[in-house]
Amino acid sequence: MTLGRSWAVALVGLAAHVVEVEAHLAPSLPAFTLVGLPDAALAEARDRVRAAVTSSGLPWPNRRITVNLSPAALPKSGSGFDLAIAVATLAAAGLPDAERAGAVVHLGELGLDGRLRPVRGVLPAVAAAVAAGHPRVVVPAANLAEARLVPGALVVGAASLAEVAALYGAPVAVPDLPAVGAEAPPGPAQEDCGDLADVLGQDDARHCLEVAAAGGHHLLMVGAPGTGKTMLAARLPGLLPDLDEAAAVEVTSVHSVAGTFDPGAGLVRRPPFEDPHHTATPASVVGGGSGLPRPGAASRAHRGVLFLDEAPEFTSAVLQTLRQPLEHGEVVLHRAAGAARYPARFQLVLAANPCPCGRAVGRGLDCTCRSEQRRRYFARLSGPLLDRVDVQVELEPARAAGRAGDGSAVVARRVAAARAAQEQRLRTTPWRTNSEVPGRWLRDRLGPDRAAVADLDRALERGTLSLRGVDRVLRVAWTLADLDGRAAPTRSDIGRALLLRTRGHGA
Structure with missing residues (x-):
C-alpha cells in the first residue's frame, strides 16, 4: 500500500471544514513534502510527526513522502493536523489497517515523545465532522470531555500515537506514558455577578x-x-x-x-x-x-x-x-x-x-x-x-x-x-x-395609525433622531410594552423609549 488516507478538520474563524489527508510513498530519495496551503505551524508538522513516529517504536518509511491536505485551496493552520498526518503516513506504509484508519477523523498535536497534546476548537471541529458524515473521531485524552459534548459523535480519547496505531492493528507496544493534561483556561468563564x-x-x-x-x-x-x-x-x-x-x-x-x-x-x-x-x-x-x-x-x-x-x-x-x-x-x-x-x-x-x-x-x-x-x-x-x-x-x-x-x-x-x-x-x-428586529417589521405591526409615532416624526424633523434612531426607539418601546404585559406599544411607551434614548433631552 503506497497511499494512505485520514481525515482532519480545518477551522477558518468559527467555520469548520473537513479536510482529507492523503499520504503517498514513492520509491525515491527520502523526503517529506507537505502541500495544501499549510501555515508555518502546520509546515513544522514534518519534524514533529517524524520524531513522534520513531519515539513510539514505529518504523519510519524511508521513501519520498508527499502529504496532501484537500481541498488544497483552503487555508490551513495550527498543529491539530499532526495526528491525521501521522496516521495517513503509517497507513501508506501498511502498518495500521488503512481501511479502518481512513474512515476516522483524527485531531491532535504530537509531542516529540509521541504523546498527544490537546488543541483548541475541538467542539466546533467535532461538530463539523459529525455534520459531514464522519461521526468516528479520535482526539487527545485532554480533549475527550469537550468532544463528547457533541451529539452523535463516537469519540475515542488517546494519550499517544502508539495507542492510536494499536487501535488499527499496528504491531506496536503501547508505552506507559502519562497523558498530557488540558491547559487551565485563563480565569473563570463566569464569575459571581452579585445581586x-x-x-x-x-x-x-x-x-x-x-x-x-x-x-x-x-x-x-x-x-x-x-x-x-x-x-x-x-x-x-x-x-x-x-x-x-x-x-x-x-x-x-x-x-x-x-x-x-x-x-x-x-x-x-x-x-x-x-x-x-x-x-x-x-x-x-x-x-x-x-x-x-x-x-x-x-x-x-x-x-x-x-x-x-x-x-x-x-x-x-x-x-x-x-x-x-x-x-x-x-x-x-x-x-x-x-x-x-x-x-x-x-x-x-x-x-x-x-x-x-x-x-x-x-x-x-x-x-x-x-x-x-x-x-x-x-x-x-x-x-x-x-x-x-x-x-x-x-x-x-x-x-x-x-x-x-x-x-x-x-x-x-x-x-x-x-x-x-x-x-x-x-x-x-x-x-x-x-x-x-428590523424597524420596518416593528412599524408594520403598529398598523397604519401614525398618531402613536407622532413624537418620533417630530424628533426626526428636528434632527434629534436619525432614521436608525427611530427604529431603535421603536425596539425599546416594544420592550417596555412586553415588560408591562401589553400586546403592542402605546404612544406613551414610545415617548418613554424616546426619553430613555436621549437621557431626557430633546424629547
Whole structure:
C-alpha cells in the first residue's frame, strides 16, 4: 500500500471544514513534502510527526513522502493536523489497517515523545465532522470531555500515537506514558455577578438596566465616580435568562477556539461577561493575530455582555471597530491568509464620567474642567457609536437614604416574562429579541395609525433622531410594552423609549 488516507478538520474563524489527508510513498530519495496551503505551524508538522513516529517504536518509511491536505485551496493552520498526518503516513506504509484508519477523523498535536497534546476548537471541529458524515473521531485524552459534548459523535480519547496505531492493528507496544493534561483556561468563564439589591437608590438606572436586559438593548450610563455604574453593569448578566441549546453550543464553540473553555463544566449555559481594560488594543477587543485571527473580547461576549468601563478612555480605533458587530452581530476579520468570521451579538454597556475630573454633576460647582475639556472628553464617544446605543441614563450622586430595590431574582423573573413574550411574537422569524428586529417589521405591526409615532416624526424633523434612531426607539418601546404585559406599544411607551434614548433631552 503506497497511499494512505485520514481525515482532519480545518477551522477558518468559527467555520469548520473537513479536510482529507492523503499520504503517498514513492520509491525515491527520502523526503517529506507537505502541500495544501499549510501555515508555518502546520509546515513544522514534518519534524514533529517524524520524531513522534520513531519515539513510539514505529518504523519510519524511508521513501519520498508527499502529504496532501484537500481541498488544497483552503487555508490551513495550527498543529491539530499532526495526528491525521501521522496516521495517513503509517497507513501508506501498511502498518495500521488503512481501511479502518481512513474512515476516522483524527485531531491532535504530537509531542516529540509521541504523546498527544490537546488543541483548541475541538467542539466546533467535532461538530463539523459529525455534520459531514464522519461521526468516528479520535482526539487527545485532554480533549475527550469537550468532544463528547457533541451529539452523535463516537469519540475515542488517546494519550499517544502508539495507542492510536494499536487501535488499527499496528504491531506496536503501547508505552506507559502519562497523558498530557488540558491547559487551565485563563480565569473563570463566569464569575459571581452579585445581586442587584446591593445597589442602593438609582431607581432610574435600575429601570434602564431591566429594560436593557429584557430586550437585549445596548446601554450607556453617565455619572460621577461612585454612583454605581460598574456595580450595575456587573449585575446585568444575572438578569439574563440561560442560553438555549443552540446558543450554548455557539458560545461554547467560540470559547473553545479562544482557549477559554473549561470542558469540565460542560456547555456554557450562562451569558458571558467581558470587561476589557481601557488600554486594550483593537486586536484584543475584536480579534486578531498572525495568520488566521483569533476571537477577541467582542466575540467571547457573544450572547452576553461586553462592558467598557471609562469608555471615553478607550482609543478611537477600539470604539470604532465595534460599529460592525453592533450593527450585524458578527466580526469579519480580513488577513492575508483569508477572512475569519466570528459571531459577536453582545449587549454593549458603556460607562462614562461626565467630564475628565468626574465632578460635573448638577451645577458642576466642584468641577475643575474647562468647558472645552468637557466637550472634548465626551466627544470621544462618536455620534455613530452613540446612535447605536438604545438606552442612555444619567446617574445622580448616591444618597445616604437610598433604598434597596428588587433583587436580581425578582427582576430576572420579569425579564424572563418579557423575553417569553418576544419569543412568542418572533417564533416564525429568525430574530430572538426586540433589539434584533428590523424597524420596518416593528412599524408594520403598529398598523397604519401614525398618531402613536407622532413624537418620533417630530424628533426626526428636528434632527434629534436619525432614521436608525427611530427604529431603535421603536425596539425599546416594544420592550417596555412586553415588560408591562401589553400586546403592542402605546404612544406613551414610545415617548418613554424616546426619553430613555436621549437621557431626557430633546424629547
